[in-house]
Amino acid sequence: MLLWGWSRVDGRAHALDSNAEHPALVSVARCGHRVLRQTTVFDVPQGPRCPSCARRADR
Numbered sequence: 001m002l003l004w005g006w007s008r009v010d011g012r013a014h015a016l017d018s019n020a021e022h023p024a025l026v027s028v029a030r031c032g033h034r035v036l037r038q039t040t041v042f043d044v045p046q047g048p049r050c051p052s053c054a055r056r057a058d059r
């Protein structure tokens, strides 16, 4: 399942694969960006999407 987590680092929503394995404290987005695990995730991206995550998600 694909979820979107907002990163306070760059202010964009990144695509997070909920089935993927992630390090303890972060989730690794499809673009490789790391989003804090405690970040709230959404089914629909909130705000601007990370360009590289959006490109992968739309495929």
Ligand SMILES: [Zn+2]
Pocket: 013, 014, 015, 029, 030, 031, 032, 033, 050, 051, 052, 053, 054
């Ligand atoms: Zn991204």
